[in-house]
Amino acid sequence: MRFDKTEIALLGVGVALAISGLLAPGWLIFLLTVALAKGLVVQGVVMQMRAGMVSFGQGLFYCVGGYAVGMGGQFLGVSSAVLLLVLGVAAAAVLAMVLGLLLTRYREIFFAMLSLAFSMILYGVLVKGQALGSTDGFNVHSWGLFSGPASNPTMTIFYLTLACAAVVAFFLHRYTRSGVGVVCEATRENEVRVEYLGLSPRWILYANYVVAAVVSALGGGLTALAAGHVDPEMAYWTTSGEFVFIAILGGTGSVFAPFLAALVFALVRTYAIELVPNGWQMILGITLLVIIVFLPKGLWSLFSRKKEGAHS
């Protein structure tokens, strides 16, 4: 296997983060962990954006991943973080395979609204589920990497998340250049042409939907392990809205973008809450508008501007 520049950079950033994990204060490590985990969920949103589909319901898979982790510990007594994550990913894959059959028939606003509706239905089910604590949710049982409990959960989950993020980023970087990845973009550009090349746009979108669901569920599972708590809010539409927000913030230009955007989002929000506890939503809104107006391709265009210029 040969590695390109992005892949080498990926390794570099991963190592840098791993080292800074030894130096950084606890709050920053936690913030990084959650940002990376949420970045994974956002990767799922971005994958679909590349195919021209904007999901306002990616919280569905975020929530499924999280609840699988919570329920696996609660009801099945699983204490291995890895196994719990696998559980979440499998559950999301099965759900996406079913929902994808219907959802891939829709485009644009209709896809957005219908994905939102499904997420809200899960929210409703969980709110009804008193055995699962309804809106209060429940705490994730103590866990360890392969068996619990971990001696230092904060650091364990940080390195686990970092590893997952790096592996997924590597895969996604390849994926965007693979047959399915490029045809996704082609489908966004011109579905009729894809059909007349003898390919099925629906199959492509379906495959992409399922992969995106899996990636997002992994992010949800990692968030649940890190925060130690799951609740139905994970499936609420505003949570999905936040993921779309971060996706737009980063742009679709690189596998780094969603992670970077998730980190910037978390930092902006936490400092906004601290400095302007009554106006942090406004600060987020203005940030988003500024990005859309001045960096329509997201934060990532700050890094790739030179290359863009050379192209055109």
Added chain:
Amino acid sequence: MSASIILETRGLCKTFGAVTAAKDLHVTIAPGEVVGVIGSNGAGKTTFINMVTGYLEPSSGEILFNGKSIVGTVPRAITRMGLARSFQVAQLFPELSVLDNLIIALAAAESPRPSFFRPLRTRAREARADAILEEFRLTAFRDARVTAVPQGARKLVDIAMALIGEPKMLLLDEPTSGVSVDEKNALMDTVMAAVRHHGTTVLFVEHDMDVVRRYVSRILAFYSGEIIADGTPDHVLADAKVRELVTGHAADGHSARKGASA
């Protein structure tokens, strides 16, 4: 079924509400033929192509390709059976480069299920794409985004993508529309050279009678959803009805319109 028919339509009809776009069309085309389709705007030419390639379902009638009925078959399956088409307005991937457009077509021709991991752009595909670019004299636009490429080149890319799957039959929908007068022949020469190279059966819709006369062995004249003449170019173009309804007014009106837009 005789082996000397590649495409046959029987009693093909299509109505859109009160409008009849195709009325009882009977067409048979033999392998290797180059057929021109003429007719004024709204005569039903594109509707005919759309039905044959599965984009529109006929209201009634039968379509046979290589003796097999293809009514109700989706476009991608028809493409895979070896019946490809180009479009009046080039259907490309505008934000991607010309090279990527071709590479996607090359990969699609290889397999209907692309890979999740292996890169789409391989050395082999790049080399083949470069050969195609050369064949169609598009090398200058290799890395340009489609949106930055002139109309004529876009039409060529569109046709090249249709040809990449090595179809048995190719339907060209106004290959020279939107192309300036002096480029038309060059474009058609390039296309026809490529087609002859593969021995492909061709049916093309064209407004310019000079272009039609130059390449085809047979003409179908459409008027108001019906075929009013079918035969050799000399025969059809001399037909009184065709002169009155198709070539007379339409040709004048058409060239006037082209002039304005060019």
Added chain:
Amino acid sequence: MQSLFAVFIDGAIYASWLFLVAAGLTVIYGVMRILNMAHGSFYAIGAYSAASMIGWYFADGSGNAWVSFLLLIVCALAAGLVVGTIIERGLLRYMYGRDEILMVIITYALLLILEDVMKIVWGVSPYFAYQPYTALGRVSMMGLKMSTYDLMLIGVAIVVGGALYAWLERTTLGKILRAVIHDREVASAMGVNVAKMFTITFLVGATLGTLAGALTAPAISVVPGIGVEVIVLAFAVVVVGGLGSIEGAAAGALLVGLCRAAAVHYAPEFELFVIYGVMSLVLAVRPQGLFGRTLARKI
């Protein structure tokens, strides 16, 4: 029997409210292709301004219910025109022509900003503007006591719906707008000032939003966050009815309203799912919504 009657009357009242909330959303989408997330903020701004106005009018403890009702409407119009103008002229017009989904996100940013702006203007304490609601009293029907104000909402919804329909179908401006809805480019080529049409549409849509809020304010306690709660509801109604269609919004509101009332009376445990259930079912059968148009792509 009584509960069946209750289902119909409750359903009709709720549907009227849903229609008022959704009408502005669908008008803006129909003409401008903007699914306006900030519509909920317009609703909340309408409610807050109306509540302030009613509070001021009744400050000395006396006042006429009908005058206050008129005040609500005047207040809604004023708030809608002011906020609509600021947002359309100040921001949105620079964004026209962008991707439909991006417009959703732009209006989402607006929603976040407006939430805090409202907090700065009105604070977080609840506003009560009950006078118009209670002063109109109640009527008894089949042993069920209904609020006159609620019943009046049905009338208001019919008037607003009728007026919108007549405006689009019967007036010259309406015809021009329908031309824009049908094909923006052609309309523009024919000399229609599309930008002006957009401004007019946005103001109408924003005013419908503030009107819905103002008319709701007397029956509720106006608190932060009420706008966020109605957006998804309005979206669901509009999507069920068919994006951009007034008749669709009416049909969607009626369908959702009746289903919800039936659930409350006969199966309260399913109330939470009614709206999304109806939406998923309708879209599964008719992907473009009840009155939506499908646009076949020309190739």
Added chain:
Amino acid sequence: MKTVSTHATTFARRLSAGVAALAITASALAAGTAQAAENGKFRLGIVTFLSGPAAGPFGVPSANAAKVVVDALNAGKLPAPYNTIGINGVEIEPVLIDEAGGATKQVEEFRNLVERQKVDAVVGYISSGDCLAIAPVAEELKTLTVFYDCGTSRLFVDNKNPQYVFRTGLDAAVDNIGAVRYLAATHPDVTRIAGIQQNYAWGQDSWNDFTQSLKQVMPKTQMVQEQFPKVFQGQYGAEISALSVARPQVVHSSFWGGDMEAFVLQANARGLLDDAIALLTCGESAIDRYKDQAPNGMIIGARGPFGAFAPENELNTWFKTTYSGAFTMAPTYPATKMAHAILGLKYAAEKAGAKPGSVPASDAIAKAFAGATFPSVSGTATMARANGHQNVQEIGYGEYVYDSKAEKGTLRNVKTFSGDCVTPPDGTTSDEWIKADFPGAKCN
């Protein structure tokens, strides 16, 4: 890829620059926070809703109360025994955080409070979901954390052996056991009961506790209708019709905030409350706002001896006067609860045995807090459950009466039930205790 060597060098340079930048940022962020912490003040994190629907009725009164109390403590102006400066002689520096945004975000913000803001203790949390999520993190970070309002019965079930987590508010089961006892004492003959709850954990749990207790205390009652509208729905037309059709004598509701006010307004306007008595477990929080829009005789509670139910004592008189002076309205129960929690923390910190003028260690405060009995704006509180981490106090209910001359809502027929009458003993969950018909309850 053709000019690999030159590309690779610039690329390597950029990569190493990026890595360096990252490391610098991380250490700068770390350094910046260390500085904030070393100012010698008692840094107190205060977390409550500043945005969203819970801000108006709960969050802002709580934040206001925190401000009044902290300012007065720093000035040493509170009545005895709280008349010493700040906490243990150290000036208090409050850090206010918005509770909105969900449990994951709150865990993140809690860690920021502790590790970046270096707070010495945290007082806060209204949402039960937030409390459940925060409790294990507080234990992990060994940060003294006082939950002032959230009511979930699961708090100390999930977290069996609390060290640093305390709750000065009462368990939500207390609200509904108290409500049933009040009903049995004042309306022993009612049989037809209906309920309307917000469809989320709080509403579901409340209704569950209420109906279970009712079965024990008033076995003749039957539930004629139950409604679970979506939280923050605001309009209850259909629900009120459904309730009216069922002809209940009592309508129980755990609604709060705007939903509660809207429900009372609509139900009253439509005559439901002419025929049925409303019983609102959180009703006191809007006592100044109902005016004549709520019927006289409506039963309201304050989730403990807080707000209008707080007893007369020197501390409470001071609090009411100061709060009313600053915010032109009497403190409602969330405000009293916040003041109560801060006083509890001060009490424990000063019993921790640290040198006056120094910030006591969390362990010492926790040790002193466990099982403590402290005087408060709400009377006397005893940390008597969950190994001394859960407050036990009496709960009061009363009837709302509008005094039209003074244009003010007041209470009549107030009855209080002692803590031991309504609180399950350690070792039993509230659910088990209710089903076993309250073994060991000592009622006055």
